Amino acid sequence: MSISLRKHAAMFLAATFTVGSMATFGAAALDQPTAVLSSTLNHSVGTVLTSAEISNAQQAMAKAKASALKAQQDAAKKAQEEAAKKAKAEAAKKAAEEAAKKEAEIKAAATKTAYNQLVASAATARPVAYSTTYLASDAIKANATALGNYKLTFYDPCVACNGNNQALTATGTTLTEGRTIAVDPSVIPLGSRVFIEGYGVFIAEDTGGAIKGNKIDIAVSTHERANELGVQYANVYLLK
């Protein structure tokens, strides 16, 4: 074998060996003694290599080893960075979840307070008329019992509307616009505080022969007003 051919063979083997070692065994496999390396090369080439050829192979090995170590270090650094990034994202997610939970708790407490105030407020005499002021709030939706959509009619203390009872309700109170409603007591217990969406809070304190199921008769002061208001439909909530 010529010097040139042997040199190329040694370089080729060194390169093959290092690439193969790196791929198969990792950087640890590159730690084998130079004696084993030169022996492997000499055996493969079938003759004794020059010291320069061995030195070249050693340099190639050292370079490959350094390169493999750097790759390992880079990979470790990258993994560490990824882990830190992941931990940071998880911490941020947890903080956001806790903030949302806290906010929901505050909102729930506020709606509960608003609801309690509504339940405690007096249902007093006032003109009955539809108003968006009386749309069901979150506090009502969250805390009251939704009874569904009801048919609303209107009546007053006249003989035609209330017979001989006049302004006397079934519970003995005075029929009062803005407070009194007649209900089916098997559906809404007498004495209940009822929120009629669009009309506000009333007290179930009267009954009526035609008031069965999901029907409510709302008291107003005059027959004329009862006729004007006619028939309406609204969502009804049982407050308490």
Ligand SMILES: [Zn+2]
């Ligand atoms: Zn009437």
